[in-house]
Amino acid sequence: MNTLHQQVGKKRRKLKKRYFLLLIILLVLSGTVLFVGTSYSFREVPSTSDQPVTKPASTNQPEPITPPEESNPEPEIFPTIESDETEPPTEEETEISSEEPTEMPAEENTEQLPAEKEPEKVVYLTFDDGPSKWTEQFLDVLDAHDAKATFFMQGSNLKKEHLQESVKRATQEGHYIGGHSMTHNYQALYTNHQFVPEMIETLDLIHKITGTTPRLVRPPYGSAPGLNGGQIRKQLAEAHIKIWDWTIDSHDWELPGNPSQIVQNIKRDTISDKEIVLMHEKSQTLEALPEVLNFFKDQGYVFGVYNDASHFVMNFQNDAAL
Numbered sequence: 001m002n003t004l005h006q007q008v009g010k011k012r013r014k015l016k017k018r019y020f021l022l023l024i025i026l027l028v029l030s031g032t033v034l035f036v037g038t039s040y041s042f043r044e045v046p047s048t049s050d051q052p053v054t055k056p057a058s059t060n061q062p063e064p065i066t067p068p069e070e071s072n073p074e075p076e077i078f079p080t081i082e083s084d085e086t087e088p089p090t091e092e093e094t095e096i097s098s099e100e101p102t103e104m105p106a107e108e109n110t111e112q113l114p115a116e117k118e119p120e121k122v123v124y125l126t127f128d129d130g131p132s133k134w135t136e137q138f139l140d141v142l143d144a145h146d147a148k149a150t151f152f153m154q155g156s157n158l159k160k161e162h163l164q165e166s167v168k169r170a171t172q173e174g175h176y177i178g179g180h181s182m183t184h185n186y187q188a189l190y191t192n193h194q195f196v197p198e199m200i201e202t203l204d205l206i207h208k209i210t211g212t213t214p215r216l217v218r219p220p221y222g223s224a225p226g227l228n229g230g231q232i233r234k235q236l237a238e239a240h241i242k243i244w245d246w247t248i249d250s251h252d253w254e255l256p257g258n259p260s261q262i263v264q265n266i267k268r269d270t271i272s273d274k275e276i277v278l279m280h281e282k283s284q285t286l287e288a289l290p291e292v293l294n295f296f297k298d299q300g301y302v303f304g305v306y307n308d309a310s311h312f313v314m315n316f317q318n319d320a321a322l
């Protein structure tokens with residue numbers, strides 16, 4: 001009996017050892033699985049949560065829990081979150097940028113304003129009835145005195161091909177070419193109401209020759225009394241055509257061979273800081289022109305040339321629409 005009891009006791013002890021070893025193995029395995037599972041769960045949190053990633057408080061784990069970008073592709077999510085967080089400061093940048101432009105140009109404009117003053121005294125030299133055989137010589141004298149002028153040319157002369165080169169030269173040298181009708185006939189223009197059609201035809205001829213698009217004309221014999229009635233003036237306004245009369249009449253057309261009297265007439269009637277002088281392409285006017293130019297220079301005048309963009313009213317009808 002003692003022997004049997006001893007054998008049974010040995011078997012029980014062996015079984016206990018086996019159970020103990022199995023228990024230890026199971027505990028080791030469960031601890032390993034638990035450790036791996038928790039560390040893996042820390043790595044997967046950023047891809048499934050909208051909340052910002054926070055580091056678990058643990059003294060056993062090293063500080064940089066988030067895996068480096070090289071080892072895990074999922075951290076690419078983080079740059080997009082960071083870029084969204086950096087966008088709001090651009091509101092401050094836009095405020096600063098919007099304030100700066102409003103200040104800088106204002107300072108520049110205030111500095112430039114004094115430099116844009118108009119001349120105190122301006123004279124506009126105007127010549128009617130061209131082009132003519134004297135046009136080239138008029139241009140030579142004006143060029144020698146560094147002066148610009150406004151020419152009102154007649155359609156019947158503009159059609160002459162041998163004179164068209166002079167018209168082109170006048171434009172190229174900075175002079176203005178305006179219209180002066182086709183016929184210069186009082187009855188046709190005013191009595192028969194052909195003023196506007198003739199002026200349009202004349203301006204079209206100037207455009208074909210020079211490439212410019214003038215809108216200024218001079219009424220033959222002046223706008224008074226020819227344009228006393230409102231019908232033609234209304235047609236001019238509808239056609240966007242402007243008219244210029246004059247402040248000084250040189251009477252050169254009735255003074256052949258007497259250039260000195262032309263000069264005296266101009267000197268006598270020069271009384272304003274802005275003058276428009278009526279002259280014609282005549283030989284006596286060509287002789288008087290150098291002295292006329294010197295006179296205005298000595299009086300401190302600047303030679304102006306008409307510009308469509310800066311038109312000012314100058315007609316005997318005092319019509320603001322023209």
